[in-house]
Amino acid sequence: MSLTDSIPNNVDLGSDRKLLRALEKWQPNFIEWWKDMGPEGFQEDQIWLRTAISVDASGWANYEYVRMPEYRWGIFLTPRDERRPIGFGDEADRLAWEEVPGELRGMLRRIIVTQADTEPASVEQQRLLGKTAPSLYDLRNLFQVNVEEGRHLWAMVHLLHQYFGRDGREEAEALLQRRSGDVDKPRILSTFNERTDEWLSFFMFTMFTDRDGKYQLSALSESGFDPLARATQFMLTEEAFHLFVGETGIGRIVQRAAEATLKDPNGDARNQGAIDLPTIQKWINFWFSSAIELFGGEISSNAADYFATGLKGRHHERKKYEEHSGLRDIYSIPVVKDGRLTDEEVPLRNAMNEVLRDEYVSDCERACARWNKRIQESGLTGFELKIPSRRFNRSMGIYADHCFDLEGQIISEGEFEKRKSEWLPTAEDRAYVQSVMVPCYEPGKFAPWIAPPRKGVKGKGVDFEYVKFASSAR
Numbered sequence: 128m129s130l131t132d133s134i135p136n137n138v139d140l141g142s143d144r145k146l147l148r149a150l151e152k153w154q155p156n157f158i159e160w161w162k163d164m165g166p167e168g169f170q171e172d173q174i175w176l177r178t179a180i181s182v183d184a185s186g187w188a189n190y191e192y193v194r195m196p197e198y199r200w201g202i203f204l205t206p207r208d209e210r211r212p213i214g215f216g217d218e219a220d221r222l223a224w225e226e227v228p229g230e231l232r233g234m235l236r237r238i239i240v241t242q243a244d245t246e247p248a249s250v251e252q253q254r255l256l257g258k259t260a261p262s263l264y265d266l267r268n269l270f271q272v273n274v275e276e277g278r279h280l281w282a283m284v285h286l287l288h289q290y291f292g293r294d295g296r297e298e299a300e301a302l303l304q305r306r307s308g309d310v311d312k313p314r315i316l317s318t319f320n321e322r323t324d325e326w327l328s329f330f331m332f333t334m335f336t337d338r339d340g341k342y343q344l345s346a347l348s349e350s351g352f353d354p355l356a357r358a359t360q361f362m363l364t365e366e367a368f369h370l371f372v373g374e375t376g377i378g379r380i381v382q383r384a385a386e387a388t389l390k391d392p393n394g395d396a397r398n399q400g401a402i403d404l405p406t407i408q409k410w411i412n413f414w415f416s417s418a419i420e421l422f423g424g425e426i427s428s429n430a431a432d433y434f435a436t437g438l439k440g441r442h443h444e445r446k447k448y449e450e451h452s453g454l455r456d457i458y459s460i461p462v463v464k465d466g467r468l469t470d471e472e473v474p475l476r477n478a479m480n481e482v483l484r485d486e487y488v489s490d491c492e493r494a495c496a497r498w499n500k501r502i503q504e505s506g507l508t509g510f511e512l513k514i515p516s517r518r519f520n521r522s523m524g525i526y527a528d529h530c531f532d533l534e535g536q537i538i539s540e541g542e543f544e545k546r547k548s549e550w551l552p553t554a555e556d557r558a559y560v561q562s563v564m565v566p567c568y569e570p571g572k573f574a575p576w577i578a579p580p581r582k583g584v585k586g587k588g589v590d591f592e593y594v595k596f597a598s599s600a601r
């Protein structure tokens with residue numbers, strides 16, 4: 128099979144010699160990287176996976192058994208609207224760019240490379256999780272997320288190859304060289320160097336970290352650089368599945384925790400092999416406070432530049448807002464002055480990271496309300512999960528130099544240290560969570576710490592054989 132046949136695409140790859148040559152060199156290295164750093168121990172198994180073969184709904188619903196190294200990673204842009212205007216900033220209402228404007232080249236490349244780097248990073252972080260999957264359903268979902276992160280890398284590499292010439296090709300190569308957690312060649316953003324080595328963290332990652340990805344992609348899908356807008360629009364459709372995995376995964380663990388608490392004579396879910404609600408809350412506190420750093424500084428001149436130049440808009444810029452210059456409004460941010468929180472007024476453009484963070488926080492709160500509904504439905508009373516304040520446990524931005532409790536009130540460092548073990552995972556909590564991570568590979572069976580999903584994938588039953596193992600040793 129030729130490369131053009133094996134890469135599903137709608138970018139006319141067959142007739143673009145330059146792009147084809149660049150990809151021909153890059154693709155074998157990608158496969159090498161996948162075999163090295165992709166899911167360890169499952170490369171020969173048949174996984175029931177969805178492959179995107181075109182951007183319309185019919186091309187999207189393509190499910191079949193596939194070995195992951197043979198997955199057909201493709202390149203898709205949502206169709207071009209030749210009259211699409213730039214949606215915001217200083218150039219608002221002029222025609223969107225089809226080529227990279229010279230003066231924005233460096234900035235745009237940095238945006239694309241930073242986004243691109245997170246895609247392989249998460250695959251690396253999750254590479255050992257298959258060994259402790261709580262069910263075949265969850266194992267399949269993990270791999271679906273992984274191959275799609277691989278495709279997101281393809282989407283970004285396509286932009287680098289097509290629009291950035293030689294520097295783009297070098298950046299594309301470097302994306303396969305960096306390694307999550309590596310001392311010498313780490314991934315660019317620190318969250319993507321943390322370990323995700325048990326499934327509670329995997330679901331937290333897909334809930335909170337992938338959700339940052341959703342809002343970053345959404346802001347880029349408004350971009351005046353049209354190919355970036357069209358690439359990210361299609362990525363968002365895949366991202367929605369990752370968020371589903373995270374939100375419902377946590378929901379199922381919460382449900383099981385509540386049921387186990389009720390069932391246990393001492394009200395201790397751990398006695399029933401489940402993960403107790405206070406422990407889940409600590410993971411929420413940790414992952415939310417880590418993911419929220421990814422939005423960048425609260426008051427940021429970079430954010431202002433990205434908006435002014437038309438590269439990065441707000442979530443639903445065209446749909447939700449009427450005023451697109453961002454010059455007329457101010458935004459009020461609580462800052463610490465003389466040991467107290469006081470509101471400071473900032474020009475809106477400089478607060479764009481915070482505007483995006485607001486969308487994210489309310490989305491997380493919506494998900495949390497649904498988890499609490501599961502607790503209520505179980506019949507357990509007296510416990511409610513909460514999304515912590517965005518000021519809690521920060522290591523970057525304007526709150527990093529101060530300590531805050533879960534409600535966002537300033538506290539002393541001593542107080543924070545004293546209460547830290549109530550709020551964040553302790554070594555003992557981590558050891559407990561690790562101890563329940565025992566694989567469950569029998570179709571229709573689930574590990575005791577997670578409830579089955581309400582339904583299976585694409586009309587298949589919950590007990591469908593989502594993964595067919597090549598060897599019977601498992």
Ligand SMILES: [Fe+2]
Nearest residue numbers: 246276279340
């Ligand atoms: Fe992604």
Ligand SMILES: [Fe+2]
Nearest residue numbers: 337340366369
């Ligand atoms: Fe994702």
